Amino acid sequence: MNTLFYCSSPACHFDKFPTGPIILFEFFIFLGVLLTLYFLSKIEKRILYKFLVVSIGIFIFEFFTAPMWHNYHLGDWAYVYRDVSWVLTIGWSMLIIVPSVFIDVYIVKRKVWERVVMYIVSITVLGLIGEILVVNLGIRSYAPETLEVINGNFIPFLNIPWKAFYYIPVFMALILSFFKYWSLLIDKILIPPIKNAKLGRNLMISVLGVFLFELMVEPMVVNSGLPSWSYVYRDISFIMTGGWILIIWLSISLVDKFFIHYDLKEKTILYVLFATIITLPIESWLIINKYRLYGPSAIENFSGYQIPLTSIPVEIAFAIPFYLVLIISFIKYWIYKFDIKK
Numbered sequence: 189m190n191t192l193f194y195c196s197s198p199a200c201h202f203d204k205f206p207t208g209p210i211i212l213f214e215f216f217i218f219l220g221v222l223l224t225l226y227f228l229s230k231i232e233k234r235i236l237y238k239f240l241v242v243s244i245g246i247f248i249f250e251f252f253t254a255p256m257w258h259n260y261h262l263g264d265w266a267y268v269y270r271d272v273s274w275v276l277t278i279g280w281s282m283l284i285i286v287p288s289v290f291i292d293v294y295i296v297k298r299k300v301w302e303r304v305v306m307y308i309v310s311i312t313v314l315g316l317i318g319e320i321l322v323v324n325l326g327i328r329s330y331a332p333e334t335l336e337v338i339n340g341n342f343i344p345f346l347n348i349p350w351k352a353f354y355y356i357p358v359f360m361a362l363i364l365s366f367f368k369y370w371s372l373l374i375d376k377i378l379i380p381p382i383k384n385a386k387l388g389r390n391l392m393i394s395v396l397g398v399f400l401f402e403l404m405v406e407p408m409v410v411n412s413g414l415p416s417w418s419y420v421y422r423d424i425s426f427i428m429t430g431g432w433i434l435i436i437w438l439s440i441s442l443v444d445k446f447f448i449h450y451d452l453k454e455k456t457i458l459y460v461l462f463a464t465i466i467t468l469p470i471e472s473w474l475i476i477n478k479y480r481l482y483g484p485s486a487i488e489n490f491s492g493y494q495i496p497l498t499s500i501p502v503e504i505a506f507a508i509p510f511y512l513v514l515i516i517s518f519i520k521y522w523i524y525k526f527d528i529k530k
Contacts, residue, residue, distance in 0.1 A: 245366035255485040331485040333407040369521035439463035472498035
């Protein structure tokens with residue numbers, strides 16, 4: 189069995205045999221992770237738990253976006269789902285946690301927005317270096333739908349698309365927010381209810397998170413048949429995006445109102461649960477009526493099983509709460525940061 193989950197889909201059958209340079213690359217990832225955990229443990233509490241949180245966030249993202257790109261030649265033992273590799277997961281985790289911890293420990297007197305810029309710039313630079321390595325080692329390649337969006341616009345000599353300057357910061361920002369949000373729980377930081385919440389600002393944070401993520405995963409699914417005036421970029425429609433924002437806002441508002449004394453973990457479970465319950469029948473209706481059309485690479489990733497009484501593939505049923513937990517973590521973390529202003 190080549191993965192932890194048996195798979196007969198064509199998406200599971202690819203060349204896993206590693207080359208010498210790739211084995212060396214994996215060795216340096218393992219060594220780097222060990223050194224990272226050792227040295228960061230000297231300046232940051234509970235670093236192992238926090239590294240695990242980052243890794244979970246990245247795995248969720250990689251699971252959700254698996255049809256967009258391929259990760260080959262890492263060795264049969266390196267994969268846990270389709271071509272999602274735990275080796276790359278811990279490698280990306282290292283690139284995110286190192287600069288974020290150093291900025292938090294040694295640059296604590298900066299304003300929120302200044303630290304946000306430092307987080308994103310430093311992590312993006314490391315992420316671009318990582319992307320260049322995995323592409324040029326022959327590990328990373330892109331699905332046909334992603335190549336269509338890239339449209340041949342690659343950075344000369346580096347072999348990565350110019351759009352990496354968009355994809356990587358958004359990816360890193362989502363995972364960073366997920367990491368920071370759940371670190372509040374790990375560090376046992378109490379989040380007091382905020383009176384007179386700034387609804388306009390909070391709405392803008394929600395719009396930003398949902399729209400940027402929708403733009404990033406656009407190659408996987410097409411929003412079709414909506415009014416032409418509703419499209420703001422390619423097939424991204426403010427009707428569809430606005431719907432997701434409304435569902436997330438409604439779920440967060442209901443939980444914060446009626447479960448005010450629950451802790452961060454319990455509230456987040458309820459946020460995701462309520463939003464998923466609302467989203468599943470809507471997604472089923474959109475698929476049945478062909479407003480949501482999944483691309484060939486996404487369909488190839490499907491096992492063929494559907495949720496009973498719906499037209500939703502089981503992979504999408506798992507992807508929906510994964511998407512929601514990333515987006516909700518992003519929204520709630522930055523609302524918290526701007527509320528406390530530190």
